[in-house]
Every structure is written in structure tokens, then in C-alpha cells.
Amino acid sequence: MAKLMCLCFIILTIAVAVSADECEGDRQAMIKECAKYQKWPANPKLDPSDACCAVWQKANIPCLCAGVTKEKEKIWCMEKVAYVANFCKKPFPHGYKCGSYTFPPLA
Helix, strand or coil, rough: CCHHHHHHHHHHHHHHHHHHHHHHHEEEEHHHHHHHHHHHCCCCCCCHHHHHHHHHCCCHHHHHHHCHHHHHHHEEEEEHHHHHHHCCCCCCCCEEEEEEEEEECCC
């Protein structure tokens, strides 16, 4: 029984580590391909590149949003994040929270 519990713990640890790596990979790809479209100031809003949209389509958004802090919100303009998400055809649902930001209804 102890061996089974140990095996379950090891599997769970590996799953968490793989998930964290995936999220970090998404975060780095988002920074590389989308940063210039999502940083302050709020205007102008620029249409993102195809590469940025490709990142958006594949990204684990709930994982990325879980890592958004007040400090990161000083760098990333959430209005621009919403614009890019909509442009890339992966919009946030109304009321979705990302960090402290709650996404309004789509315009």
C-alpha cells in the first residue's frame, strides 16, 4: 500500500511539473510574440501578428491568468489583452477574471 501511495505521489508531482512547464512556455511565447500589442499605454490598439495569434490559439489562458499579479498589470494593459484575444478569435467570456481584471461584455 505504501508503494502505491508513493507511486501516486510521484505521478502527481510529475503532472504538476509538466503543467507548470507548459504554462511557463506559454508565458514566454506570449512575451516574445505579443508583448508589443499588449503593453501600456492603452492606445493605440494594434492588430496583432499571425505569430501572436498562433500563440493565443494554443495558450493555456486559465494558467496564464492565474499568474497575473498587480505588478504584471502595471506592464500589461488588460484592455489591450482583451483586444488581442478578440482579434485572434479567442475572446474572454464576459465576467472572466484574469488577475484582478474582470473582462466586460464584448463590444
